[in-house]
Amino acid sequence: MLKHFHIRVNGIVQGVGFRPFIYRLALEHNIKGYVLNDTEGVTIEAEGEEKALKRFIKAIKEDFPPLAIVQEVKIEEKEVNHFEKFWIEKSRTTEKKITFIPPDTNICKDCLKEFFDPKDRRYHYPFIVCTHCGPRFSIVKDIPYDRHNTSMAEFPMCPECKKEYEDPLDRRFHTQPTACPVCGPKLFLYKNDKTLISEDIDEIVKRVYHSLKSGHIVAIKGVGGYHLACDATNNKAVLKLRERKRRPFKPFALMAGSIEKVEEFLYVSPKEKEVLLSKERPILILKEKKSLVSKYVAPDLSYIGIMLPYTPFQYLLFSLDKDLILVMTSGNLSEEPICFRDEEAFERLSHIADYFVTYNREIVAHSDDSVMFVINETPFFIRRSKGFVPSPILMKKSFPVHLFASGGDLKNSFAIAKDKVVILSQYLGDLESPVTQRVYKEAVEHFLKVFDVHPEVFISDMHPNYFTTALTDKLAGEKLRIKVQHHHAHIVTVMAEHEIEDTVIGLSFDGTGFGTDRKIWGSEFLIADRKDFQRIAHFSYFMLPGGEKAIKEVWRIGLSLLYHAGIPIEYLPFRENKPLSIILQMLEKKLNSPFACSIGRIFDGVSAILGICETISTEAEAAQKLEETALKAKNFYKLNIEPEEKGKEIVIPTEELIRKIVELKDRGIGNPEIALSFHWAIIEVSLKVVERIRESSGIKRVVLSGGAFQNRILLKGLWEKLKKAGFEVFLPQKTPLNDGGIALGQIIIGREKLI
Numbered sequence: 140m141l142k143h144f145h146i147r148v149n150g151i152v153q154g155v156g157f158r159p160f161i162y163r164l165a166l167e168h169n170i171k172g173y174v175l176n177d178t179e180g181v182t183i184e185a186e187g188e189e190k191a192l193k194r195f196i197k198a199i200k201e202d203f204p205p206l207a208i209v210q211e212v213k214i215e216e217k218e219v220n221h222f223e224k225f226w227i228e229k230s231r232t233t234e235k236k237i238t239f240i241p242p243d244t245n246i247c248k249d250c251l252k253e254f255f256d257p258k259d260r261r262y263h264y265p266f267i268v269c270t271h272c273g274p275r276f277s278i279v280k281d282i283p284y285d286r287h288n289t290s291m292a293e294f295p296m297c298p299e300c301k302k303e304y305e306d307p308l309d310r311r312f313h314t315q316p317t318a319c320p321v322c323g324p325k326l327f328l329y330k331n332d333k334t335l336i337s338e339d340i341d342e343i344v345k346r347v348y349h350s351l352k353s354g355h356i357v358a359i360k361g362v363g364g365y366h367l368a369c370d371a372t373n374n375k376a377v378l379k380l381r382e383r384k385r386r387p388f389k390p391f392a393l394m395a396g397s398i399e400k401v402e403e404f405l406y407v408s409p410k411e412k413e414v415l416l417s418k419e420r421p422i423l424i425l426k427e428k429k430s431l432v433s434k435y436v437a438p439d440l441s442y443i444g445i446m447l448p449y450t451p452f453q454y455l456l457f458s459l460d461k462d463l464i465l466v467m468t469s470g471n472l473s474e475e476p477i478c479f480r481d482e483e484a485f486e487r488l489s490h491i492a493d494y495f496v497t498y499n500r501e502i503v504a505h506s507d508d509s510v511m512f513v514i515n516e517t518p519f520f521i522r523r524s525k526g527f528v529p530s531p532i533l534m535k536k537s538f539p540v541h542l543f544a545s546g547g548d549l550k551n552s553f554a555i556a557k558d559k560v561v562i563l564s565q566y567l568g569d570l571e572s573p574v575t576q577r578v579y580k581e582a583v584e585h586f587l588k589v590f591d592v593h594p595e596v597f598i599s600d601m602h603p604n605y606f607t608t609a610l611t612d613k614l615a616g617e618k619l620r621i622k623v624q625h626h627h628a629h630i631v632t633v634m635a636e637h638e639i640e641d642t643v644i645g646l647s648f649d650g651t652g653f654g655t656d657r658k659i660w661g662s663e664f665l666i667a668d669r670k671d672f673q674r675i676a677h678f679s680y681f682m683l684p685g686g687e688k689a690i691k692e693v694w695r696i697g698l699s700l701l702y703h704a705g706i707p708i709e710y711l712p713f714r715e716n717k718p719l720s721i722i723l724q725m726l727e728k729k730l731n732s733p734f735a736c737s738i739g740r741i742f743d744g745v746s747a748i749l750g751i752c753e754t755i756s757t758e759a760e761a762a763q764k765l766e767e768t769a770l771k772a773k774n775f776y777k778l779n780i781e782p783e784e785k786g787k788e789i790v791i792p793t794e795e796l797i798r799k800i801v802e803l804k805d806r807g808i809g810n811p812e813i814a815l816s817f818h819w820a821i822i823e824v825s826l827k828v829v830e831r832i833r834e835s836s837g838i839k840r841v842v843l844s845g846g847a848f849q850n851r852i853l854l855k856g857l858w859e860k861l862k863k864a865g866f867e868v869f870l871p872q873k874t875p876l877n878d879g880g881i882a883l884g885q886i887i888i889g890r891e892k893l894i
């Protein structure tokens with residue numbers, strides 16, 4: 140029997156090929172009626188046999204295009220209209236709603252086939268795209284999302300591209316960045332002194348391959364910015380890149396041509412395989428199986444970050460040699476933002492790279508590669524950027540006004556909220572240098588413009604010296620201004636992701652975070668809801684002699700931990716040529732020695748006491764080396780730390796932990812075993828504390844978040860222990876464990892405080 144369904148689809152369904160998808164489905168299932176874009180999504184009037192309609196709706200829910208997200212499908216039966224055909228109706232816009240810009244994704248299967256097909260008109264054309272793939276976020280300048288508002292505006296479509304663009308049955312129907320060799324952007328190869336070498340794709344790719352194989356460094360303009368590439372199996376080349384980039388320790392990311400190549404030298408679980416092959420193409424951190432690449436790729440570490448090709452040029456390069464493995468690191472100087480403007484790239488990278496592969500289309504919004512790792516077959520973010528940004532995080536409740544949250548000063552990512560969505564920015568890094576601060580300001584401006592957001596509420600961390608705090612003050616002007624405690628934000632981020640409305644036990648283990656007592660927090664056990672929190676427990680405070688200096692010179696933290704534990708400083712390695720008595724005096728007199736209790740700093744100090752790390756060149760280096768040491772352990776010792784009740788708070792005695800570690804050292808136990816015992820001491824005592832909190836509060840839901848949980852032993856150990864003890868455990872899945880996720884929590888707390 141003929142029926143008429145009125146179907147509403149909400150989610151990300153505009154600008155992603157959704158209407159042509161519906162059109163094709165309708166033809167396939169013999170459905171008559173029409174489809175149109177309106178303010179809230181897509182509306183379909185569908186008439187057909189009931190069975191056909193059911194299959195049609197099932198396909199809408201399950202087979203939608205790759206860049207779309209279907210959040211909700213609402214169906215209402217209506218009177219039969221006897222439509223005679225199916226068509227795409229003109230868009231109806233009555234009221235302004237948020238326009239979504241899809242993230243940049245890897246080249247799809249269909250485009251890849253054309254790219255390698257000598258008979259196709261886009262054979263070896265590096266800017267091949269379709270509705271289902273290619274750059275989006277990186278090329279959008281303004282809304283509405285139309286070609287003239289992207290950096291494709293300077294490339295008018297040729298008649299053939301235009302024909303495809305206008306054909307609802309074509310894969311490139313309404314593909315804004317569509318292009319071909321006749322009308323689109325071009326690739327160029329330059330020497331680092333800007334002399335042009337070639338404009339021919341096949342020549343370029345061969346020359347690049349041979350330069351890389353002979354030990355040169357090549358800057359390659361990708362989707363979100365420039366990569367620096369070199370042969371990962373060539374010690375000399377990798378060391379040269381380290382020297383030129385001024386990056387002694389921080390691991391480099393790799394790119395290999397196929398999953399088979401990755402599996403040859405790294406362990407890959409089924410979930411890890413899925414993540415590597417996903418259209419977002421993140422860098423995934425994997426354990427080394429066989430040493431195939433230079434030891435300087437990730438010095439002293441057994442884990443390596445790797446990704447698979449995602450741009451047509453990368454595919455072409457790797458097609459020349461299936462055994463090729465490249466270092467593909469962000470084109471920048473140590474901690475600066477990735478270079479994405481051509482002039483700037485030549486300026487800043489010409490003393491690092493010998494050659495430049497570039498193209499004449501502007502990157503409007505930059506992004507680094509995203510970074511993930513998998514624990515217990517669950518993927519976690521270390522960095523959420525290319526491929527994921529600006530995918531919205533969908534909420535159940537609407538935001539009453541537009542909001543802005545600045546994030547923190549480290550691993551920054553900010554957020555905006557409007558309607559029912561929060562959009563997190565790309566990774567913007569540490570906001571120390573003026574260059575990064577400028578890029579941050581530009582990114583904020585860009586986001587407010589392209590998402591048409593006019594915030595009424597401005598939220599930041601409560602840290603008085605953060606750049607983001609000061610900038611948010613300025614942006615807010617007379618508007619409402621809210622400041623949020625760092626670790627509360629960490630916990631609420633996870634609550635928002637998992638749609639938790641009531642109260643949880645939140646553990647935030649972190650490197651740093653300004654506390655309400657003006658001390659540095661970071662081993663927090665909170666009872667928290669979306670609006671407020673109560674600090675229930677933390678590790679005991681210790682001093683950081685020299686403040687910021689101690690964070691780089693971690694031996695100072697080692698010294699301080701020994702001092703607090705009443706242990707002679709002779710136990711500290713690295714005493715030579717150190718101003719030990721001055722530092723002891725600083726501690727004695729509490730001079731320029733802020734108090735901290737963060738897990739990150741405890742890791743630093745213990746790393747120094749064990750003689751593993753003296754000073755660091757990059758954040759978390761000491762902690763990473765301590766974890767790496769623990770991975771070599773054969774067994775561990777139970778250290779049994781007892782939490783102490785102090786007034787309303789539970790305090791975990793850091794001194795006791797240090798004394799027990801020194802005891803093990805005295806007994807001649809090896810570093811790997813001590814390091815692992817230390818990890819497990821933190822896990823065991825944390826479990827004890829959480830169990831006590833459950834006893835007194837009755838809360839069974841536990842949230843874990845904070846940068847210190849990027850430590851695999853800690854995350855896996857505590858997670859499994861908590862589950863075994865009957866807790867429901869929640870972790871960040873859509874945002875990074877570190878400060879890259881806190882803007883989401885800030886924005887949710889901000890909304891709660893409005894009410």
Ligand code: ZN
Pocket residue numbers: 246247248249250251268269270271272273
């Ligand atoms: Zn495609």
Ligand code: ZN
Pocket residue numbers: 296297298299300301318319320321322323
């Ligand atoms: Zn064309």
Ligand code: FE
Pocket residue numbers: 625629649650651652845846877878
């Ligand atoms: Fe944090």
